[in-house]
Amino acid sequence: MGTMRYGAVAVYFDYLCPYAWRGAEVAELVADELGLRFDWRHFSLYQANYRGSKAWHVWNQKLDDGDETGCKGLLPFLASTAARKQGREAFDRFRLALLRARHRDRAPLTRSLMLACAEQARLHLACFEQDFDDPELRTVLAHEHCRAAREDVFGTPTFAFPGGHAAYFRLRELPSDRAEAVALFRGFHEMLTRYPYLETVRRPRARLD
Numbered sequence: 001m002g003t004m005r006y007g008a009v010a011v012y013f014d015y016l017c018p019y020a021w022r023g024a025e026v027a028e029l030v031a032d033e034l035g036l037r038f039d040w041r042h043f044s045l046y047q048a049n050y051r052g053s054k055a056w057h058v059w060n061q062k063l064d065d066g067d068e069t070g071c072k073g074l075l076p077f078l079a080s081t082a083a084r085k086q087g088r089e090a091f092d093r094f095r096l097a098l099l100r101a102r103h104r105d106r107a108p109l110t111r112s113l114m115l116a117c118a119e120q121a122r123l124h125l126a127c128f129e130q131d132f133d134d135p136e137l138r139t140v141l142a143h144e145h146c147r148a149a150r151e152d153v154f155g156t157p158t159f160a161f162p163g164g165h166a167a168y169f170r171l172r173e174l175p176s177d178r179a180e181a182v183a184l185f186r187g188f189h190e191m192l193t194r195y196p197y198l199e200t201v202r203r204p205r206a207r208l209d
């Protein structure tokens with residue numbers, strides 16, 4: 001297989017998802033070596049799996065700081081969109097800090113955590129807080145989620161490569177080092193491009209006796 005040096009790879013993710021965190025860690029390890037730029041897009045798993053009224057949308061819900069899921073993911077989505085207004089690098093630092101806080105450190109998704117991650121990511125805090133409360137961010141989230149749904153995204157993380165090759169990427173654990181992550185990601189991309197008719201590969205769960 002040749003190099004993978006081309007434009008952006010879209011990644012659909014949800015802060016509630018541990019697999020999205022592991023996918024983000026892999027992306028962080030492979031980006032420079034493979035010459036990849038990742039375009040991170042929000043996709044609400046809660047909205048996608050909601051089976052109640054069709055009039056219900058996560059982006060229209062009220063925020064409740066007592067909900068450690070960040071109001072079904074809405075709070076971190078809004079914070080993430082606010083961070084993205086400060087540029088790609090700032091957004092990348094914030095996104096990774098928040099995913100690690102949630103899934104590596106098991107922190108509840110509260111507003112105070114959003115502010116702590118913004119500070120850790122060296123964001124302009126006054127601008128971040130002002131943007132965080134901008135109601136237009138909910139519209140941005142709605143558009144991103146609906147765009148993903150139209151592209152048949154169903155889980156996170158989903159990596160969409162140029163040329164129409166896209167797949168859900170679920171890891172039980174992280175690779176042991178950068179070299180293993182690069183080999184894994186190369187293999188993932190090669191499988192998608194070499195075998196475009198391959199639709200699903202899923203291991204059976206080990207039985208617990």
